[in-house]
Amino acid sequence: MLEQQLQIAVRDEEELSVDLIEAQYALKNSRDQNNAKSLVILVSGIEMAGKGEAVKQLREWVDPRYLRVKADPAHLFESKKTFWQPYSRFIPAEGQIQVFFGNWYSDLLATALHVSTPLDDTLFDAYVENMRAYEQDLKNNNVDVIKVWFDLPWKNLQKRMDDMDASQQRWHKLFGLDWRNKKQYDNVQKLRQRFTDDWYVIDCEDETVRDQQFAQYILHALKQLPKHKTTVRTKWRQAPVPEQLLNPSTEQMSKEDYQTELKKLTKKVSDALRNDSRNVIITFEGMDAAGKGGAIKRIVKKLDPREYEIHTIAAPEKYELRRPYLWRFWTKLSDQGEITIFDRTWYGRVLVERIEGFAKPIEWQRAYDEINRFEKDLTDNQTVIIKFWLAITKDEQEARFKAREETPHKRFKITPDDWRNRGHWDDYLNAAADMFARTNTAYAPWHVIATNDKYSARIQVLKAILKQLKAD
């Protein structure tokens, strides 16, 4: 890959503006359509090169209502946060353009330059690779990403700093680097060349050329959007359904044994969760009536509600559907509390969305890798993910459905949807089999729990949590 350069000539401003606005409206009008897209623009570069001016000029040429600009000071990488977490809430909805002025690359640069033990090249490159994988996932989910580096030669930078007045100097210091220091300048250049080979690089010596190049790059990107290709997987090889799912154990536990064990384990689990310094995410999937709610109730038994958060996942809202399917989970990850429980999860993509046709085959087939990367990023950042599949037999489900229908305070738990899903029993088994085959990773393994016997199921869940917390 080479640093990308478009052949550009300075164009008439009005014509350029009209083209930009038309492209912007085409994007906006794609909203809720089959070809809906959004665009993320990452902006970075040498201080004083004029990133700010170029963004401001762009804002004047386009319709500013559909161009959002987010400008953050650098987020230094912390161990409990992935690089995308400060930004994920702002990933634009279909039809929108979002400029990240300050983004994961500038955070990487800042981290590399500021932390006391500098990142070594291998780690730096690993971050870059990870960021590109994240961007590719965004692209596949209809969020295009373009990256623009504003460059300025050393001499030119020094001259601009000489010409600056005092108030600007104060402002420029805010960004924390000493741009009078040649060694530091060279270091920035050396580092940025480790990631800018798929960026547009703008030489900012001439201001008009700079603003025009920037705007024309974006126009180019907007026009490319509909052509956007995603790799198509061809044959799908269904994984065999594991024995645990076909014939989950129905071994029974006595009530006395259960109560003795439960008392001991709920205490141990709450202690272990509290004393773990990492973020902990516990997720539940499984057939309806398999006992997710009951298992969750026992996990939190000895915890205070201030210690955990439970997310019960239902069908996505319209504003959520306008973003990548993982978006609504990105925004639910804890940034302060440490224990997060999901009653149904992102695996809906490869379960209900696959089976009901809400996701196209290419979409759910791609989702396994996307989910693995999502979980890997989290577990690489001091997060434990404990995933449960609760497995019951078809007969036992029927018995529970009927019992629910006959119990007034449980009746709300059973809806026509549940009976309909039951009609897809084998589809769900197949989808679950594929899911295990592809997402049972070392860093986020699946725990399949037989739940025909509720007592032993709950005990197994608690034991599995203890075991994984110790092992990780």
Added chain:
Amino acid sequence: MLEQQLQIAVRDEEELSVDLIEAQYALKNSRDQNNAKSLVILVSGIEMAGKGEAVKQLREWVDPRYLRVKADPAHLFESKKTFWQPYSRFIPAEGQIQVFFGNWYSDLLATALHVSTPLDDTLFDAYVENMRAYEQDLKNNNVDVIKVWFDLPWKNLQKRMDDMDASQQRWHKLFGLDWRNKKQYDNVQKLRQRFTDDWYVIDCEDETVRDQQFAQYILHALKQLPKHKTTVRTKWRQAPVPEQLLNPSTEQMSKEDYQTELKKLTKKVSDALRNDSRNVIITFEGMDAAGKGGAIKRIVKKLDPREYEIHTIAAPEKYELRRPYLWRFWTKLSDQGEITIFDRTWYGRVLVERIEGFAKPIEWQRAYDEINRFEKDLTDNQTVIIKFWLAITKDEQEARFKAREETPHKRFKITPDDWRNRGHWDDYLNAAADMFARTNTAYAPWHVIATNDKYSARIQVLKAILKQLKAD
């Protein structure tokens, strides 16, 4: 007012659960209907009284998908944040129930008990009064609020602490108060009695009674929801339209004077904005084509995009319509950047929403006070609000509309809506007159700027910013 007490008898758990779920579904089904409501439950109390257990029990009796629990550690009051800011994002949408376990009152208590210079009673009471006004505004906007204090006598608390095991002790310390200290306990009791007279107070000596009381209070509140009354204003007295709006000055400024002044002022404004330690909010309203965009462009001319944020306000989205109309502005207030510009604002409630009938008379008539309180809370917390109304003549607007239609890169700025709004010219003048009469407060005054001459308009805007920044 007296601490509220319902006559409660311990009910059959299943029946109570069925009643709760039915009430919850009635609430949920109100969504998008005329009688749509949501419910906020504030939970506070003495440590170890069992707030957590009661919330957990409630969660087991209701459908947990429609009961959200947010539990934050205390936010000590800071000068640049209103008491509602940590929570406003979580004010529930229609149909939802939100428990704030940790809320503005517990923040107030924590602030009163923790800060080095304790709040005096007058200040404490002023906070409480303010909180009640905020809650009343929520109620009027279909978010009901109930408040529950979990109480426990001193002796009982000590006994529970004696019986606690070590791991729990560690956890209970997290909340920062020494519950072995009788003086501190008494102090909490004394302080909370300054605000709990409109709370449900639960005596938590008996656990079953505690959980049942809590659940029955909530059931009671859910059943009251549809009856919810709001005060009706009767006669509406239209304010006279000020001369500045009827006949805005059309005095002209020469291009040379403009350019000289502009250069000086953009520099001064950027310096003043940068050097101001407060949050600054600058808002624009006015007829279409009055020059809002042009004025904003000049304000930010010498600023870097990382220094400010511009919000262009269009029609609300569906998920925004399901919450109080101020909600989408609450969530756009800066919590890190310090300069926020709104191109159209919350005043839409008393302008377009009034005129188009999107808000009922009772709603927009109430909005003036709500907006005043909103702005007061902000300005009381180190925020400057600079509000502009750009005034042009009807003829000049027509000339600008036509010019826009003839200029390709400006054509997008003009839509059939603009011509339609023009048809409501006098309605807008009347609505603006009422708005000035009711919201031109000392803490957030209106600046009416004549904009037939663009040059002098922009200069006046810049001067007004400088003046207000200095004056406040």
